[in-house]
Amino acid sequence: MKRNIGRIDKADFPLLKLIDVEVKIDTGAYTSSIHCKNVIIEDNYLKCNFLDEEHPDYNEMEIIFDKYDVKVVKSSNGQAEARYRIETEVLLFGKIHTIHLTLSDRDDMRYPVLIGRKFLTQKYNVDINKTNLSFKLKNKK
Numbered sequence: 001m002k003r004n005i006g007r008i009d010k011a012d013f014p015l016l017k018l019i020d021v022e023v024k025i026d027t028g029a030y031t032s033s034i035h036c037k038n039v040i041i042e043d044n045y046l047k048c049n050f051l052d053e054e055h056p057d058y059n060e061m062e063i064i065f066d067k068y069d070v071k072v073v074k075s076s077n078g079q080a081e082a083r084y085r086i087e088t089e090v091l092l093f094g095k096i097h098t099i100h101l102t103l104s105d106r107d108d109m110r111y112p113v114l115i116g117r118k119f120l121t122q123k124y125n126v127d128i129n130k131t132n133l134s135f136k137l138k139n140k141k
Contacts, residue, residue: 025115097123
């Protein structure tokens with residue numbers, strides 16, 4: 001049975017050492033993405049700086065990936081662009097899920113992580129009237 005998730009929440013990304021990061025649940029987006037800048041390949045490693053002004057400890061923290069690929073993504077304005085994509089884990093409602101995230105400069109966006117339909121399908125129903133359902137559950141424990 002699918003669990004309800006609100007339009008925004010806070011999630012942990014344990015492999016990236018990111019805790020309580022705000023995520024926007026976006027049924028209009030197919031893929032999920034994370035806000036990074038300075039994306040480079042160096043010695044076969046993908047490196048970038050995670051950006052989240054709400055978390056001074058994480059803002060501009062370098063993240064290094066040894067596994068990645070390139071995915072063509074169509075942005076909300078219809079432009080197709082190649083983006084690096086990584087596979088990691090996300091913790092929601094006390095459960096770890098595998099998630100693919102494209103690396104994107106989301107400077108003009110409010111939330112550092114966007115979770116799209118590909119991840120949500122088969123797992124969650126989105127209730128646009130709710131927020132932080134996973135985060136509230138986590139804080140009850």
